Amino acid sequence: xxxxxxxxxxxxxxxxxxxxxxxxxxxxxxxxxxxxxxxxxxxxxxxxxxxxxxxxxxxxxxxxxxxxxxxxxxxxxxxxxxxxxxxxxxxxxxxxxxxxxxxxxxxxxxxxxxxxxxxxxxxxxxxxxxxxxxxxxxxxxxxxxxxxxxxxxxxxxxxxxxxxxxxxxxxxxxxxxxxxxxxxxxxxxxxxxxxxxxxxxxxxxxxxxxxxxxxxxxxxxxxxxxxxxxxxxxxxxxxxxxxxxxxxxxxxxxxxxxxxxxxxxxxxxxxxxxxxxxxxxxxxxxxxxxxxxxxxxxxxxxxxxxxxxxxxxxxxxxxxxxxxxxxxxxxxxxxxxxxxxxxxxxxxxxxxxxxxxxxxxxxxxxxxxxxxxxxxxxxxxxxxxxxxxxxxxxxxxxxxxxxxxxxxxxxxxxxxxxxxxxxxxxxxxxxxxxxxxxxxxxxxxxxxxxxxxxxxxxxxxxxxxxxxxxxxxxx
Amino acid sequence: xxxxxxxxxxxxxxxxxxxxxxxxxxxxxxxxxxxxxxxxxxxxxxxxxxxxxxxxxxxxxxxxxxxxxxxxxxxxxxxxxxxxxxxxxxxxxxxxxxxxxxxxxxxxxxxxxxxxxxxxxxxxxxxxxxxxxxxxxxxxxxxxxxxxxxxxxxxxxxxxxxxxxxxxxxxxxxxxxxxxxxxxxxxxxxxxxxxx
Ligand code: SF4
Numbered sequence: 297x298x299x300x301x302x303x304x305x306x307x308x309x310x311x312x313x314x315x316x317x318x319x320x321x322x323x324x325x326x327x328x329x330x331x332x333x334x335x336x337x338x339x340x341x342x343x344x345x346x347x348x349x350x351x352x353x354x355x356x357x358x359x360x361x362x363x364x365x366x367x368x369x370x371x372x373x374x375x376x377x378x379x380x381x382x383x384x385x386x387x388x389x390x391x392x393x394x395x396x397x398x399x400x401x402x403x404x405x406x407x408x409x410x411x412x413x414x415x416x417x418x419x420x421x422x423x424x425x426x427x428x429x430x431x432x433x434x435x436x437x438x439x440x441x442x443x444x445x446x447x448x449x450x451x452x453x454x455x456x457x458x459x460x461x462x463x464x465x466x467x468x469x470x471x472x473x474x475x476x477x478x479x480x481x482x483x484x485x486x487x488x489x490x491x492x493x494x495x496x497x498x499x500x501x502x503x504x505x506x507x508x509x510x511x512x513x514x515x516x517x518x519x520x521x522x523x524x525x526x527x528x529x530x531x532x533x534x535x536x537x538x539x540x541x542x543x544x545x546x547x548x549x550x551x552x553x554x555x556x557x558x559x560x561x562x563x564x565x566x567x568x569x570x571x572x573x574x575x576x577x578x579x580x581x582x583x584x585x586x587x588x589x590x591x592x593x594x595x596x597x598x599x600x601x602x603x604x605x606x607x608x609x610x611x612x613x614x615x616x617x618x619x620x621x622x623x624x625x626x627x628x629x630x631x632x633x634x635x636x637x638x639x640x641x642x643x644x645x646x647x648x649x650x651x652x653x654x655x656x657x658x659x660x661x662x663x664x665x666x667x668x669x670x671x672x673x674x675x676x677x678x679x680x681x682x683x684x685x686x687x688x689x690x691x692x693x694x695x696x697x698x699x700x701x702x703x704x705x706x707x708x709x710x711x712x713x714x715x716x717x718x719x720x721x722x723x724x725x726x727x728x729x730x731x732x733x734x735x736x737x738x739x740x741x742x743x744x745x746x747x748x749x750x751x752x753x754x755x756x757x758x759x760x761x762x763x764x765x766x767x768x769x770x771x
Numbered sequence: 772x773x774x775x776x777x778x779x780x781x782x783x784x785x786x787x788x789x790x791x792x793x794x795x796x797x798x799x800x801x802x803x804x805x806x807x808x809x810x811x812x813x814x815x816x817x818x819x820x821x822x823x824x825x826x827x828x829x830x831x832x833x834x835x836x837x838x839x840x841x842x843x844x845x846x847x848x849x850x851x852x853x854x855x856x857x858x859x860x861x862x863x864x865x866x867x868x869x870x871x872x873x874x875x876x877x878x879x880x881x882x883x884x885x886x887x888x889x890x891x892x893x894x895x896x897x898x899x900x901x902x903x904x905x906x907x908x909x910x911x912x913x914x915x916x917x918x919x920x921x922x923x924x925x926x927x928x929x930x931x932x933x934x935x936x937x938x939x940x941x942x943x944x945x946x947x948x949x950x951x952x953x954x955x956x957x958x959x960x961x962x963x964x965x966x967x
Binding site: 313314318319320321323325327328334335337338341346348351353354355356357362363375377378380381384395414415416418421426427428442443444445446447449450453454455456458460492493496497523526528547548549553556557560592611613614617707708709726728729730731734 | 787788789791793794797798799801802803804805806816840841844845846847848849852867869870871874875878879927928929932940941944945947950951954955958959960961962963964965966967
């Protein structure tokens with residue numbers, strides 16, 4: 297009998313070009329390298345400068361997402377710097393033979409949407425990208441993590457990376473999520489529990505009944521935010537849900553390859569008796585709709601809770617500064633907080649089921665007076681599918697803006713930004729100071745909670761809305 | 772890359788936990804296609820505050836940033852270490868760093884030094900009380916010397932070796948070309964390609 301191994305260990309072991317030896321890290325083979333316009337230009341420049349070719353262009357896929365305006369793609373990009381970055385990506389992809397999904401193409405989208413949609417993200421693979429939310433792809437049982445531009449260049453040149461072996465942490469979530477409580481609430485509760493630094497140096501494996509019950513889209517939401525707990529990667533063992541989701545996708549294996557793949561993928565789970573360096577236990581049935589009140593994703597509480605006073609928190613100095621930035625004093629009921637903006641978007645929560653669930657909450661109700669709300673689908677494919685279902689009409693009738701796909705106000709590199717002091721219910725993943733616009737105040741929530749905030753003009757407990765059950769049904 | 776061995780100079784104290792890369796290099800400065808021009812805009816949004824330490828003339832010559840735990844969390848943007856380095860920092864001392872940020876620093880020869888929290892706090896106090904206090908970091912010896920004492924730090928030996936000798940990681944990896952080719956020969960044929 298071989299030694300029991302965790303999911304991570306199995307994926308790690310099968311990618312060793314050279315194993316760890318002495319003080320040297322392992323050389324890990326990379327199966328898929330995703331590229332976008334912001335973190336790649338200097339890497340391509342480096343290759344040119346050293347006259348190095350790209351080793352495996354056919355394992356590389358590029359898109360435009362961070363900078364793209366979310367208005368009509370047939371119009372030119374007004375911001376000249378953004379335009380130049382997009383043009384540079386186009387030229388680099390042409391020169392080095394990389395497939396590009398540019399602005400305006402049917403498959404363009406946020407870099408973490410397109411891999412799964414096309415089926416190039418598959419169980420047991422290694423996936424990297426010059427973007428910290430690469431952890432999203434771990435939802436398929438892949439080992440997926442973000443890298444910086446120097447490492448982007450390294451992967452382009454060698455299709456490998458030097459990596460010290462991380463430690464492992466099991467996040468066991470038992471029980472079932474109550475109606476009105478979603479994958480987003482689950483991961484916000486995990487981060488609240490382990491803290492923003494809790495996962496540093498670790499790969500997380502999300503396990504347990506609540507995780508197994510999630511759809512693929514919910515699993516992507518969870519793995520996406522692993523980095524907000526400090527972990528570079530989060531993984532979920534592939535199962536029938538995963539296989540059903542992948543089957544028939546453009547780049548998924550077919551015929552005999554599908555059968556071989558399936559046989560292999562079924563091995564990708566943590567063996568009984570395998571051990572983790574750390575184990576965290578949580579009970580999903582106790583989770584409530586969750587809202588962040590501060591400037592890190594760990595600073596969150598139940599929608600029925602109150603903004604804490606600094607002295608009630610783990611780090612009073614940090615909380616004081618966060619409250620000051622957020623325009624809060626401590627002690628306010630979350631449901632007393634009014635919002636100016638609602639952002640339904642990002643690689644965390646802008647997939648089809650997110651839009652369906654939000655639309656179920658919104659249907660036939662107008663956005664509250666004074667609130668500006670927008671939907672930015674995560675990919676052009678999601679946008680097309682949503683329009684085929686008429687979701688765009690539901691949102692537009694309510695007064696939402698319906699946009700083209702991209703990162704948009706998740707980080708505000710394009711024209712979509714918060715004005716100073718504006719308070720926003722956002723389905724994205726970071727509430728850092730200035731993240732969505734200088735001086736902007738972001739509260740991270742689920743799509744259901746964001747939709748309810750749009751309708752009521754303040755945070756409300758979506759569980760009290762009879763439509764919460766409809767939203768659950770379409771997830 | 773230039774070798775990194777001994778760094779001496781002045782400290783800039785910035786005691787705060789979880790400083791993320793959105794603060795170090797705000798997104799409005801990520802639109803460049805070059806590696807240069809980031810020094811002037813490091814911590815750009817915070818520089819509106821006249822009390823921010825980088826606006827304090829007494830610390831204008833500082834080349835060692837001394838800061839709080841989990842420094843560099845969040846986005847993988849390498850523009851953050853580029854900015855810190857181009858501003859004039861040669862090293863950053865903190866109780867802990869975020870993973871991707873730490874790797875990015877190493878690739879650029881920006882030394883990250885992890886000390887115990889009370890040691891970092893001692894350095895912060897020293898630099899706060901006396902902006903002219905000298906600090907000396909010795910990478911081969913793995914030590915930080917100042918009027919606050921001599922502190923030892925741990926660093927993984929591979930990173931240390933790369934830094935001390937100023938090695939190009941890609942050139943090093945290409946020495947393993949054969950092993951990579953052998954590995955590739957054994958990849959299952961069903962593995963996806965992006966151009967099919
Ligand atoms: S949507 Fe936000 S988090 Fe996701 S890749 Fe884009 S900027 Fe990053």
